[in-house]
Amino acid sequence: MATGYVFHPEYLWHDTGTSAGVLPADPTAGVQPAVHIENPEAKRRTHELIHLSGLLAELLVVEPRRATMTELLRVHTPAHVQHIRAQSDLRGGGDAGDGFSPVGHGSYDIARLAAGGLLALVTAVADGDITTGYALTRPPGHHATADTGMGFCLFNNLAIAARHARTVHGLARIAIVDWDAHHGNGTQTIFYADPTVLTISLHQANCFPPDSGWTHENGTAQGAGHALNVPLPPGSGHAAYLQTMHQVVIPALDRFGPDLILLANGVDANVFDPMARQMLTTATYRQMTRLLVDAADRLCHGRLIAAHEGGYSPFYTPYCVLAVLEELTGTTTRITDPYATIVAAYTSEPLQPHQQDVIDAAADLVPRITAPATTPTP
Amino acid sequence: MATGYVFHPEYLWHDTGTSAGVLPADPTAGVQPAVHIENPEAKRRTHELIHLSGLLAELLVVEPRRATMTELLRVHTPAHVQHIRAQSDLRGGGDAGDGFSPVGHGSYDIARLAAGGLLALVTAVADGDITTGYALTRPPGHHATADTGMGFCLFNNLAIAARHARTVHGLARIAIVDWDAHHGNGTQTIFYADPTVLTISLHQANCFPPDSGWTHENGTAQGAGHALNVPLPPGSGHAAYLQTMHQVVIPALDRFGPDLILLANGVDANVFDPMARQMLTTATYRQMTRLLVDAADRLCHGRLIAAHEGGYSPFYTPYCVLAVLEELTGTTTRITDPYATIVAAYTSEPLQPHQQDVIDAAADLVPRITAPATTPTP
Amino acid sequence: MATGYVFHPEYLWHDTGTSAGVLPADPTAGVQPAVHIENPEAKRRTHELIHLSGLLAELLVVEPRRATMTELLRVHTPAHVQHIRAQSDLRGGGDAGDGFSPVGHGSYDIARLAAGGLLALVTAVADGDITTGYALTRPPGHHATADTGMGFCLFNNLAIAARHARTVHGLARIAIVDWDAHHGNGTQTIFYADPTVLTISLHQANCFPPDSGWTHENGTAQGAGHALNVPLPPGSGHAAYLQTMHQVVIPALDRFGPDLILLANGVDANVFDPMARQMLTTATYRQMTRLLVDAADRLCHGRLIAAHEGGYSPFYTPYCVLAVLEELTGTTTRITDPYATIVAAYTSEPLQPHQQDVIDAAADLVPRITAPATTPTP
Amino acid sequence: MATGYVFHPEYLWHDTGTSAGVLPADPTAGVQPAVHIENPEAKRRTHELIHLSGLLAELLVVEPRRATMTELLRVHTPAHVQHIRAQSDLRGGGDAGDGFSPVGHGSYDIARLAAGGLLALVTAVADGDITTGYALTRPPGHHATADTGMGFCLFNNLAIAARHARTVHGLARIAIVDWDAHHGNGTQTIFYADPTVLTISLHQANCFPPDSGWTHENGTAQGAGHALNVPLPPGSGHAAYLQTMHQVVIPALDRFGPDLILLANGVDANVFDPMARQMLTTATYRQMTRLLVDAADRLCHGRLIAAHEGGYSPFYTPYCVLAVLEELTGTTTRITDPYATIVAAYTSEPLQPHQQDVIDAAADLVPRITAPATTPTP
Numbered sequence A, B, C, D: 001m002a003t004g005y006v007f008h009p010e011y012l013w014h015d016t017g018t019s020a021g022v023l024p025a026d027p028t029a030g031v032q033p034a035v036h037i038e039n040p041e042a043k044r045r046t047h048e049l050i051h052l053s054g055l056l057a058e059l060l061v062v063e064p065r066r067a068t069m070t071e072l073l074r075v076h077t078p079a080h081v082q083h084i085r086a087q088s089d090l091r092g093g094g095d096a097g098d099g100f101s102p103v104g105h106g107s108y109d110i111a112r113l114a115a116g117g118l119l120a121l122v123t124a125v126a127d128g129d130i131t132t133g134y135a136l137t138r139p140p141g142h143h144a145t146a147d148t149g150m151g152f153c154l155f156n157n158l159a160i161a162a163r164h165a166r167t168v169h170g171l172a173r174i175a176i177v178d179w180d181a182h183h184g185n186g187t188q189t190i191f192y193a194d195p196t197v198l199t200i201s202l203h204q205a206n207c208f209p210p211d212s213g214w215t216h217e218n219g220t221a222q223g224a225g226h227a228l229n230v231p232l233p234p235g236s237g238h239a240a241y242l243q244t245m246h247q248v249v250i251p252a253l254d255r256f257g258p259d260l261i262l263l264a265n266g267v268d269a270n271v272f273d274p275m276a277r278q279m280l281t282t283a284t285y286r287q288m289t290r291l292l293v294d295a296a297d298r299l300c301h302g303r304l305i306a307a308h309e310g311g312y313s314p315f316y317t318p319y320c321v322l323a324v325l326e327e328l329t330g331t332t333t334r335i336t337d338p339y340a341t342i343v344a345a346y347t348s349e350p351l352q353p354h355q356q357d358v359i360d361a362a363a364d365l366v367p368r369i370t371a372p373a374t375t376p377t378p
């Protein structure tokens, strides 16, 4: 019944430097130094709210550990791991691969602690200590592919956790639901030919990475049908996301029959996020999480582990995460979303036809998912 | 031929306090102190970029002055002016009316300097010293009505400038174009029955203020037809805004025949803004400004004055304003938008039907605008 | 043997607003808004270092509670408590009394939680759950007198704790050692005529409050001799402070025979602090704490509770507090002061004659302390 | 009669990164990322206060240019210039030499603009356009030696300016007064054997660099006697500094008979500075500047150019610089030091014997200065 919670100050100390939003400072070319958009502020405020709300006291605090080389190499190439380590050893840090993904000095160790936070939760679930869990980690992971970091991600934390669940704990089928506003391209690619891991990504169409996450990306070889994408148009909100959950995500999970559900909990599809144009509120996150919890209860003994991904609004992110965590825990705290009345009206527009079209296209692919040969075992 | 530029450090010192985004801090209720979203950062960076780019050296720096009581009272009620003054006199400041619009200690004087910056530009235009101008002012103004501040606005700077142009400088017809992402409700209300001032607002439908800025709001009494609204759906971008300019704004200006065009240059419809969900880029702002400059050249001897309104992305706002200012000046600097390639793809989607519907509805109202009785005079 | 640790995110959320250092923002008079010097940064970084160092795992986390009205009134006047409450209820907060001590919205509750953090530690000591403890609280307390806040202090946390120890837990004699760089005037005044509480303040001469903390301030009536002050000249460092400990503080404690030692652990006498001119390093804080721990072991079963007071260097404060906490705990962590080599040379000057003069004058007063009538009881 | 003023936003964009005060971030070793102590904040606020006070309107704004390679090489070795350039070309920047002096990406160009700002002032003085001048530059310069940067300094701006004055403008004798709290070691070393440049440094004894700036460092070879040092003890204030001006600096200038006085205006000896332990106030800076202005009037047609050096208090630095600039300009603005009453008492202690000893030792060396062979020419 317990919910695990992973947090460590090192996550906040991952140093993304003085970029102006996402661009490295370049003063004489007109790019004034500032702060990278993926900075600790939103996550620090989130952790403090979780503590202050009283929720922390109801959680089982799980201590993270550093992922080992063996664990990293289940997902990443040796060259990539070595690259991150080398960049991290530089006094001023470096970049994970695309020029927008800073690796701070020492971030190799921190990134291993982020991945290891997820591993600790998976083990706690497998050991029966917890049924649900949340890892409030930095750096994020879902854009990292086997051989490169990108989109602020160094290692793919959730992919490493999924492989760990399969390899070490013998869980047969893993579903990864990713509702970060950006395409979970790294996770998808890593498992693209793997029938044992179902990836489902809800995201803003053609946002990041460019030209990635279309519906026709549906898995390959043995994994055909086991990658689902719902590229929602910019401006999509509560109605479109809930409809996607009901029409695509839950049916897909029901058909796949996972032994564990992993959630890439980027909350950057919220209505105040600077890095996307979606319109979700805490109410959306709450209801979506509730649907996942119910599915987990129905399908895999409630096993549901969430990893923190994107979320760049310092002031709204904390409430979005609190809503997710309250639902994972099955409780509510004394803290209510103070922005609820402000956003109630303008985020409530009905589902629009061009949104429904995208959802329908994704729903059409659900039957391609292979159902489990046997009933999942505890 | 000169372009005037108004800036003063007092604008940056307008103190909006420790709100968490827009909500006043309330620690024990879970609202951690932070920084108000309408803080100096984006504007400070904008001014520094204008200086560093070399553009400042090509502008005619116009010194702002404080708007007088007489000038404020041309637009606002005595009770409202007194309210702002009283809140400003409080040691810790107060609020302009809606609970989200901080009045810092001393902000009464600063707000008068903001309004007075516009007045100085109007006078410089009337005197023939400049033809175009930009006032990089804080606090903003377009939400302020005759009797209250709201939406971070204390006094309606542009409305005060328009009245000044009419009353003191005898300009017969003023057009106010407002492409801030939020409805220019204050300006609209102030001139709702006034046939001599045409207000046109492009904004995100039903964003802020709630339930304001619909197409059917079209002016009243003598001013019937002289208020235009284009409430574009969330997720609207370059194509929708350019189409609006071509199909609504420019035809409306041509029909109205203004003696002066005022621009409420909120740049919060840009693709990174946290306070709206639109998708404009510097290219959009550049092209929209170019269209306005051409209209001003054609209609009113080039007279075009822009007031800074919203714009909450610290890192992207400066480039949006630079694009506007370059077009006002008819020059380009050595600084190119460093985000151009990043946003090129995902902001380029074609005009969508539900956007076109809104534009059509607004365009249908253009013929209601009364053409000038006589040819505009210099 | 355990060491208790009190921390709560509300302490960090105490909102001291936009003062420029210590002066309230006053833009038109030339005081640009900034951040109050007593802001959360140094304390937040301290807590994160305690966690990251691994020390947190060795501490007994003690949950703070809000001090009750009865508990506050043991030290403060009803008028003062009511004043803080009323200022705290204001939407924008107010001031605790001297114009430099912001009371944020909701700070009344937070200040009660700060005082209550100390109370929880005192109770845990009295119950035998811990022998030493540290309360990383905000707002600070040592300048607050019975009837007013000042110097960033709202309620006198340590005085409330001392009265609680006396009244509720029956501890007969309390010693309060205050090595904050500023005079512990509030604590001194509250107990000035009280022979059961010995106050000893080491501070920079004539710094804050003005003209306070001279050697001749030595207690009155029944409390005569039970207030000690060591007003060290600006520029005093390791040698002067250690000499003071050996020649004044420890002899005074030995003579007084306390049942509990309370420590006002302001670390603003460190060499990087902006609010004083002293030159202490982590080595000084470590050695001074070791001397207090030894005295507590010798005199009162090891009972020693520290309250966080001043400390305004965001980057050096954490290491100073870590040193204190390591000594309280009797352990060392893997974290060594990274500034040690930088400051080693220039903080090592020998004791100077004008410093020794001050110390001698204070030492001369130690014999005036009344020794306990009976052996202290457990 | 005019006073020149050099400022450019590039100075503020010099990127010193995420050091924790002065130490590069090293998270897993316990050094949390923060902001380097030499960041733009204090200088930005200074410039804004100069503008807001009205003083900017009375100054002659002098446009800086980038120092040429020839100009840099008059002071620095080719290897050092090349090192700075190479570090600056790195995407994430590098370090100027000692590990505490960040070179941001692009800082090579900015550092040349800082040196060039001083060059522009020297030329304006030589051309008779101004008599006094202030360069509000970053990065600072006085610690940089011929072959390395250190102490946050990349190139020695003032040394380059002095050489320029000698070589290009034919000024025979240059005096450099340095009252930055730290030893002007770079400037001293560069001119240590040069009899045509007198260097005088007032600083905190043995602060930075370690073991540098003792009285016995008095010049060598031809330059014997032409380097003066006054290593004042920590805690020195108004009285000690004024005494030093009267007893050492002014007599030295009178004896030397300079054609131009350069001032290294570090204001980090002020009472709130985190990087030193001295106790100066705006009144001190005002009076010291007045003495220099008078000396310049008497000795060299008023020629006095100040370069901004250290000064790390964001809130007090602006007033210190304003005081200097008012005296250079011979005017006062409406802005009075708002901290004046706060610091009046505790910074007013009389000259102490151990301070006087240091001053006497320096004064004894003044007669070693060689008087000019001929009367200085205009």
Ligand SMILES: [Zn+2]
Residues within 6 Å of the ligand: A180, A181, A182, A266, A268, A309, A310, A311
């Ligand atoms: Zn994302």
Ligand SMILES: [Zn+2]
Residues within 6 Å of the ligand: B180, B181, B182, B266, B268, B309, B310, B311
């Ligand atoms: Zn807006």
Ligand SMILES: [Zn+2]
Residues within 6 Å of the ligand: C180, C181, C182, C266, C268, C309, C310, C311
């Ligand atoms: Zn203190």
Ligand SMILES: [Zn+2]
Residues within 6 Å of the ligand: D180, D181, D182, D266, D268, D309, D310, D311
């Ligand atoms: Zn210095």
